[in-house]
Amino acid sequence: MKIIVKESIAKDLTKFVIQSPLIAKKALPGQFVVLMVNEAGERIPLTIVDVDKEKGLITIIFQEVGYTTKLLGKLAVGDSLYSLVGPLGKPTEIKNYGKVIVVGGGVGIAELLPVVKAFKKAGCEISSILGGRTEKLVILRDQVKEFSDQLYITTDDGSLGEKGLVIDPLKRLLSESSDWGLVFCVGPVVMMKAVSDLTRGYKIETIVCLNAIMIDGTGMCGGCRVTVNNKTKFTCVDGPDFDGHKVDFNELMTRQKRFLQHEDKSMCKLNKQINNE
Amino acid sequence: MNKPDPKMVPMREQDPSERRNNFKEVPYGYSLDEAICEAKRCLQCKKPLCIDGCPVGIDIPGFIDLIAKGDLKGSIKKMKETNSLPAICGRVCPQEEQCQKVCILSKMGEPVGIGRLERFIADWEAEQTNREAPRKVASSGKKVAVVGGGPAGLTVAGELAKLGHKVKIFEALHKMGGVLIYGIPEFRLPKKVVEREVEYIKSLGVEVVTSFVVGKLETVDELLNEFDAVFIGSGAGLPWFMDLPGENSNGIYSANEYLTRVNLMKAYKFPEYDTPIIKGKHVAVIGGGNVAMDSVRTALRLGAEEARIIYRRSRKEMPAREEEIHHAEEEGVIFEFLTLPIAYHADEKGWVKDMECLRMDLGEPDTSGRRRPVPIEGSNFKLPVDLVVVAIGNSPNPLIPSTTSGLEIGRKGNIVVDTDTGKTSKKGVFAGGDIATGAATVILAMGAGKAAALAIDQYLETGKW
Ligand SMILES: Cc1cc2nc3c(=O)[nH]c(=O)nc-3n(C[C@H](O)[C@H](O)[C@H](O)COP(=O)(O)OP(=O)(O)OC[C@H]3O[C@@H](n4cnc5c(N)ncnc54)[C@H](O)[C@@H]3O)c2cc1C
Ligand SMILES: Cc1cc2nc3c(=O)[nH]c(=O)nc-3n(C[C@H](O)[C@H](O)[C@H](O)COP(=O)(O)OP(=O)(O)OC[C@H]3O[C@@H](n4cnc5c(N)ncnc54)[C@H](O)[C@@H]3O)c2cc1C
Ligand code: SF4
Ligand code: FES
Numbered sequence: 001m002k003i004i005v006k007e008s009i010a011k012d013l014t015k016f017v018i019q020s021p022l023i024a025k026k027a028l029p030g031q032f033v034v035l036m037v038n039e040a041g042e043r044i045p046l047t048i049v050d051v052d053k054e055k056g057l058i059t060i061i062f063q064e065v066g067y068t069t070k071l072l073g074k075l076a077v078g079d080s081l082y083s084l085v086g087p088l089g090k091p092t093e094i095k096n097y098g099k100v101i102v103v104g105g106g107v108g109i110a111e112l113l114p115v116v117k118a119f120k121k122a123g124c125e126i127s128s129i130l131g132g133r134t135e136k137l138v139i140l141r142d143q144v145k146e147f148s149d150q151l152y153i154t155t156d157d158g159s160l161g162e163k164g165l166v167i168d169p170l171k172r173l174l175s176e177s178s179d180w181g182l183v184f185c186v187g188p189v190v191m192m193k194a195v196s197d198l199t200r201g202y203k204i205e206t207i208v209c210l211n212a213i214m215i216d217g218t219g220m221c222g223g224c225r226v227t228v229n230n231k232t233k234f235t236c237v238d239g240p241d242f243d244g245h246k247v248d249f250n251e252l253m254t255r256q257k258r259f260l261q262h263e264d265k266s267m268c269k270l271n272k273q274i275n276n277e
Numbered sequence: 278m279n280k281p282d283p284k285m286v287p288m289r290e291q292d293p294s295e296r297r298n299n300f301k302e303v304p305y306g307y308s309l310d311e312a313i314c315e316a317k318r319c320l321q322c323k324k325p326l327c328i329d330g331c332p333v334g335i336d337i338p339g340f341i342d343l344i345a346k347g348d349l350k351g352s353i354k355k356m357k358e359t360n361s362l363p364a365i366c367g368r369v370c371p372q373e374e375q376c377q378k379v380c381i382l383s384k385m386g387e388p389v390g391i392g393r394l395e396r397f398i399a400d401w402e403a404e405q406t407n408r409e410a411p412r413k414v415a416s417s418g419k420k421v422a423v424v425g426g427g428p429a430g431l432t433v434a435g436e437l438a439k440l441g442h443k444v445k446i447f448e449a450l451h452k453m454g455g456v457l458i459y460g461i462p463e464f465r466l467p468k469k470v471v472e473r474e475v476e477y478i479k480s481l482g483v484e485v486v487t488s489f490v491v492g493k494l495e496t497v498d499e500l501l502n503e504f505d506a507v508f509i510g511s512g513a514g515l516p517w518f519m520d521l522p523g524e525n526s527n528g529i530y531s532a533n534e535y536l537t538r539v540n541l542m543k544a545y546k547f548p549e550y551d552t553p554i555i556k557g558k559h560v561a562v563i564g565g566g567n568v569a570m571d572s573v574r575t576a577l578r579l580g581a582e583e584a585r586i587i588y589r590r591s592r593k594e595m596p597a598r599e600e601e602i603h604h605a606e607e608e609g610v611i612f613e614f615l616t617l618p619i620a621y622h623a624d625e626k627g628w629v630k631d632m633e634c635l636r637m638d639l640g641e642p643d644t645s646g647r648r649r650p651v652p653i654e655g656s657n658f659k660l661p662v663d664l665v666v667v668a669i670g671n672s673p674n675p676l677i678p679s680t681t682s683g684l685e686i687g688r689k690g691n692i693v694v695d696t697d698t699g700k701t702s703k704k705g706v707f708a709g710g711d712i713a714t715g716a717a718t719v720i721l722a723m724g725a726g727k728a729a730a731l732a733i734d735q736y737l738e739t740g741k742w
Pocket of ligand 3: 328
């Protein structure tokens with residue numbers, strides 16, 4: 001559970017390489033860990049972005065959005081986590097889907113990387129679309145490119161690639177050809193919703209990787225529940241991958257806002273701690 | 278000899294109006310004088326019925342007699358011959374349904390306060406600074422893996438360690454104790470009591486690994502490569518929902534999530550602890566068992582103005598312990614009996630604002646022997662709520678059953694076992710507690726752990742299945 005490497009990837013985006021031989025041995029693309037920074041901390045899920053089985057290492061990349069991820073970002077090389085459990089969740093189903101479009105946004109690009117690698121290894125032909133608000137936030141471009149046959153980039157401000165949203169190149173790809181075997185998308189919920197809405201019309205199988213709020217990550221609490229095909233599913237054990245055409249995204253967005261007020265309070269606490277230091 | 282007092286020595290408790298605002302334990306426990314006084318009520322029956330009523334067969338008159346004589350050290354020793362977790366059992370066992378129900382004194386008045394004495398003797402020991410170190414046993418050279426750190430797993434581990442086997446417990450959460458640590462609230466079972474008992478099990482030589490999900494990190498089949506036998510005590514941790522419209526609205530928790538946030542993650546101390554919890558003003562808890570009572574009393578302590586139990590049958594059918602129902606009533610919980618929720622309505626931001634219910638009538642008895650609740654047509658009404666806790670039950674977590682080869686699984690997702698030995702359909706694999714029985718009780722889980730320990734010991738010795 002010791003942090004071996006710490007690297008800043010972009011503003012508020014940090015990469016850790018953590019020692020965990022058992023998790024490294026077992027982890028498959030699409031799986032995640034649940035970790036705690038300290039004894040009083042929250043349990044938060046983060047995707048296993050890379051593994052080194054020989055050295056017994058796993059990589060996580062996280063965006064410092066709130067209290068716990070900011071606290072995590074304060075840890076240094078040599079520090080240990082209070083707890084780390086994984087690999088959790090069902091691995092992404094990897095097979096040769098033929099021609100595949102993968103879409104990643106924001107920190108979702110990190111979560112996309114292991115899946116892209118595995119798809120490539122399985123023989124898929126991959127068109128990748130990466131999006132972010134600005135150039136700096138389109139992370140891991142070279143790594144994704146390495147495993148992609150085509151790469152399209154969009155930014156909100158036009159600082160890199162096309163100005164606009166990931167939906168724009170996606171629309172073009174979908175209308176240019178009709179033999180796509182799969183669209184795989186991970187990123188902000190609004191993005192996954194937009195992508196799913198678009199591909200539904202084309203009847204192309206679309207998998208999204210959902211990030212519900214979790215506690216245990218083992219199917220015990222029911223906090224991570226989402227509605228898929230009108231049925232309640234637990235993201236941590238039934239997912240995190242689901243059929244994007246069947247997910248109730250509006251409900252998911254509402255449920256992600258459950259703790260907004262609490263998050264403000266936590267941030268106050270963090271700011272106080274920083275000021276006292 | 279004088280006739281014993283028909284009444285149990287009362288136990289002092291925190292005042293209801295005060296305790297509903299804090300998470301401190303409700304009953305204070307006996308003083309030495311009170312304990313001796315209560316212990317002296319025991320008739321020391323030649324054929325003690327109480328022992329038969331105890332699922333683990335504690336020598337009840339034996340440990341009570343030693344308290345009466347003031348030999349507290351001897352008493353706890355006697356207790357630990359059969360029960361490794363007395364401080365827990367003394368607090369949460371349904372004694373009124375077990376040993377105390379059959380105690381001969383209950384024919385003339387109140388039974389002996391067996392649970393209270395059990396708690397007393399365990400708490401007394403905890404205060405002793407010069408606790409006797411457990412005796413070292415010769416190692417058998419055999420290794421056993423235990424899946425799950427709840428009462429079943431802790432018991433089996435303790436018993437096997439006492440027999441000289443090397444035991445390693447694998448627990449999915451970051452803390453040991455199972456439901457005792459994440460489910461049962463502090464005001465009923467202080468977490469330091471659970472931690473103390475876990476330390477005792479460790480002191481017997483049991484090794485503990487937390488944050489290890491068997492079935493994910495390593496399967497049972499893989500554990501069998503390294504261990505001579507495996508015991509599965511993974512509990513019944515899969516929460517049920519009712520599949521009602523609006524049930525995934527914000528402000529609707531499963532009891533597991535609600536209680537885990539509060540107990541395991543200490544959300545009642547937010548923001549000192551980082552895990553948040555929604556505190557309702559108008560709270561409804563669905564269900565009538567211990568889990569529902571724990572949830573509703575937790576809601577009061579988190580500041581609810583009104584906390585209700587919504588139960589579809591009547592008070593008589595409620596499965597919760599009488600003592601818990603009584604405590605809830607004293608604390609001001611409102612009970613809506615014969616009431617069934619049928620839908621939730623949310624405001625424009627997705628937060629639950631009211632629930633629609635039906636009134637029920639009791640019809641003929643059903644398969645459970647309890648009268649079946651039947652909806653009264655047209656009795657719909659709305660109850661304004663801002664927090665709902667669904668506490669209608671749990672089923673066994675499917676993770677282990679679904680990742681272990683050759684394990685026979687019952688209709689309800691439970692692992693099928695021979696109840697006397699805990700043997701499963703797979704050689705070398707034993708199971709017990711809620712994973713085998715479905716949601717039950719602490720003492721039954723311990724009883725299963727104990728029986729399995731004997732069977733495992735035998736299996737390790739003979740290799741015979
Ligand atoms: C299976 C899974 C894998 C994930 N993998 C990664 C990853 O690889 N890298 C990464 O940076 N993040 C990942 N996340 C999201 C990450 O868990 C959250 O960002 C984190 O829990 C936020 O905690 P916080 O206390 O810092 O923020 P909070 O104070 O809790 O929240 C701050 C902001 O983040 C939003 N937020 C909170 N929880 C989540 C969540 N679970 N998902 C999305 N937004 C959330 C809140 O709405 C709020 O706006 C993953 C989530 C899941 C469920
Ligand atoms: C809120 C609540 C109140 C209760 N009140 C009472 C009461 O007053 N009196 C009473 O007698 N009973 C009570 N019960 C019931 C009692 O707690 C249970 O019957 C008992 O805890 C069952 O013990 P167990 O060891 O079988 O399982 P659990 O206590 O559920 O422990 C199982 C453990 O296994 C772990 N686990 C699960 N899967 C894995 C895996 N794959 N790998 C590793 N670890 C795993 C879990 O994290 C857990 O720690 C209550 C239950 C609840 C939920
Ligand atoms: S039945 Fe009651 S009186 Fe008799 S030995 Fe047991 S506790 Fe004592
Ligand atoms: S996080 Fe608790 S059930 Fe999924």
